[in-house]
Amino acid sequence: MKSLFDSFxxxxxxxxxxxxIDDExxxxxxxxxxxxxxxxxVSVEIVYNLTKNIERKFKKGKIPEGISPKDYLIYVLYNELVELLGGEQVPEIDIKKRPYKLMLVGIEGSGKTTSAAKxxxxxxxxxxxxxxxxxxxxxxxxxQDQLRQLAQRIGALFYGDPGHHDPVKIALEGIEFMLSNKVDLIIVDTAGRHKSETxxxxxxxxxxxxxxxDEVMLVIDATEGKQAASQAEAFAKYVPIHSxxxxxxxxxxxGGGALMSVIKTGAKIKFIGVGEDVSEIEVFNPRRFVSRLLGLGDLETLVEKVRAxxxxxxxxxxxxxxxxxxxxTLLTVKKxxxxxxKLGPLSKLLQLLPTSMFPAQVLSRLDEEQMQLTQQKxxxxxxxxxxxxxxxxLHPEILDSSRIKRIARGSGTSPREVKELLQYYxxxxxxxxEMKRSRKRVPKSLLKQLNANLGELGLG
Ligand SMILES: Nc1nc2c(ncn2[C@@H]2O[C@H](COP(=O)(O)OP(=O)(O)O)[C@@H](O)[C@H]2O)c(=O)[nH]1
Ligand SMILES: [Mg+2]
Known part of the structure; x- marks a missing residue:
């Protein structure tokens, strides 16, 4: 995995x-x-599609003002990688049902027993x-000893029986034992080797x-690379694989190839193992993973900014x-x-306002403190x-005094404030x-009135 992190x-x-950034x-x-x-x-097909997408989106995308082309390229790369790794969604980790039964399956050596303890x-x-x-x-x-010892180390309850010849009996007795001990989560480890696959x-x-x-979790070894997907498919033929x-x-x-190939099958990666110790387990979060992959502490900030x-x-x-x-409409004003x-004072905010809300000459005089007041308002x-x-x-004209009262109550403001907003609107x-009619400048009288109005907001 290191090398992927390094190269990125x-x-x-x-x-x-x-x-x-030119074509070359x-x-x-x-x-x-x-x-x-x-x-x-990572498979050739995935790699090809990814770079095609990046190229297309970078060339076609309109780079927002205030963002440099190179930051935009990083943003496009980030987005595409997140998409490939399962999108924005973070897997559901919380366990709603009690007791919850989780069964681990996978081939021998994939890391089932270690992962059960993790x-x-x-x-x-x-x-x-x-x-x-x-x-x-x-x-x-x-x-048996391996899991017993791990359980002891972390203080989890354990059930197993080295003398037994029947896994099904162990499972039944084990669940019985866990239920009588009021366990919230029961994790069942299974064998990964047999005379034959069947x-x-x-x-x-x-x-x-x-x-x-309640959940079957397939454990796969990332060293399988892009072959990891075929394991997921093989197991899915026999039991439902939930994660x-x-x-x-x-x-x-x-690791990159393993991740992407598994995700392509539609399976949900919930956890990754990042070491032999029981503590070396991580929830798999595509966004966080890609941020780390690209080695940028400030990546999230960049992404938020471009999106906004x-x-x-x-x-x-x-x-x-x-x-x-x-x-x-008021709906647009709301948006x-x-x-x-969302953007705060760092952005194009000041240029956005005058397009419809505040005259430029007022805004150019805004200082920190006034900015704060505006935000509050x-x-x-x-x-x-x-x-x-x-x-x-959509139809503010229907707002009569009873509606205004209701809105004021609902928003924790006063009818006076609601009316003020309507006046402003x-x-x-x-x-x-007026602007449309005259196609010229805003009439002085109107501007004066607007300025006075803004003055009340601490903006004048
Ligand atoms: N480096 C590393 N080794 C792991 C990880 N998970 C499991 N292992 C090792 O993989 C080997 C097989 O693990 P085990 O849990 O016995 O696999 P099982 O046969 O599926 O139960 C052991 O040596 C583990 O220490 C991991 O996330 N990182
Ligand atoms: Mg094992």
Missing amino acids: SKLVSKIRGLTY TLREILREIQRALLKAD LAYYYMRYKKLKVGLIQTDIRRPGA DLMEEIKTLYSTVQP IFLTKMDSTAR LEEEEKIVQEVEKEVEEGKL QIETIL LRRWLAILQSMTLEEL NLLKRLIT
């Missing part, structure tokens, strides 16, 4: 060091991305659950119907369109305020707008109509 962080510093440098960067991924055993450790330590471990593997010499799969199937687990635990991400360069700016661009266009058509609040206005129904947002609409 090198790549990112290289992009950051570029003075410009872009091609070179894309080639390097390909090399890094192929080295990590899971117990994780849920005990971070979710404060009472956890029990059951060892049904009677084939691998030492498997024998193994038959045993797992029988155990599955005996244990009736994946990918082990040995620390000890292989092929893209969102802003959409709203600016919406406002412009409504202005163009001579109408402006605008939401975006402004906008937050209260947003609360008001959030208390309105869609119909009210009406003024804005007039301003827009």
Whole structure:
């Protein structure tokens, strides 16, 4: 895994060091991305599609103002990698049902027994659950002792029996034992070796119907690289696979390929193993993983910023369109305020406002303190707008005094404030109509009125 991290962080510093990005440098960067991924055993098809997408999105995408092309390229790369690794969604880790039965399956040596202990450790330590471990593997010499000792180390309950010749009996007795001990989470470890694959799969199937687990987690060794997917597919033929635990991400360069191939089958990776110790378990979070992969502490900030700016661009266009058509609804005002609040004072905010809300000459005089006041005011206005129904947002003329009272109550403001917002909105609409009619400058008288209004907000 290290080498993938190394090559990507090198790549990112290289992009950051570029003075410009032309077709030639872009091609070179894309080639390097390909090399890094192929080295990590990512399939040729995935690599090809990924770099094609990056190229297309970088060339076609409108780079938001205030973002440099190289930052935008990093952003596109980040987005594509996150997508490949399962998207924004973080796997559901919390256990809702008590007791919850989790059964681990996988071939011998994949890391089942180690991962069983890691899971117990994780849920005990971070979710404060009472956890029990059951060892049904009677084939691998030492498997019973291995899990017993691990359980002892972390303080989990254990059930197993080295003298037994029937895994199903161990499972039944084990569950009985865990239930009488009021365990929240029961983890059942299974064997991974048999005379033949069919024998193994038959045993797992029988155990599955005996244990009736709430979740079957397949344990796969990341050193398998892109072959990992075929294991997931093979097991899925016999038992439902609800989630994946990918082990040995620390000890292989092929982790990237393993991750991506497994995700492509539609399986959900929940945890990764990053070392031999019981504590070396991580929840698999695509965004966090990619941030680390690209070696950027400030990546999330960059991503948030580009996203907010893209969102802003959409709203600016919406406002412009409504202005163009001579109408402006409160719904758009609401979206605008939401975006402004999200972006904070660092952004294009100051240029966004004058397009419809505040005259530029007022805003150019805004200082820190006034900015704070504006934000406070906008937050209260947003609360008001959030208390309105869609119909009210689209047709503010229906707002009578009883509706205004309701909205004020719902937003924790006063009817006076609601009216103030409506006044402001009406003024804005007039301003827009005037601008449209005159196609010239805003009439002085109107501007004066607006300024006075803003003065009350601490903006004048
Ligand atoms: N480096 C590393 N080794 C691991 C990890 N998980 C398991 N192992 C090792 O893989 C080997 C097989 O593990 P084991 O749990 O016995 O596999 P099982 O046969 O599926 O039960 C052991 O030497 C473990 O220490 C991991 O995340 N990282
Ligand atoms: Mg084992």
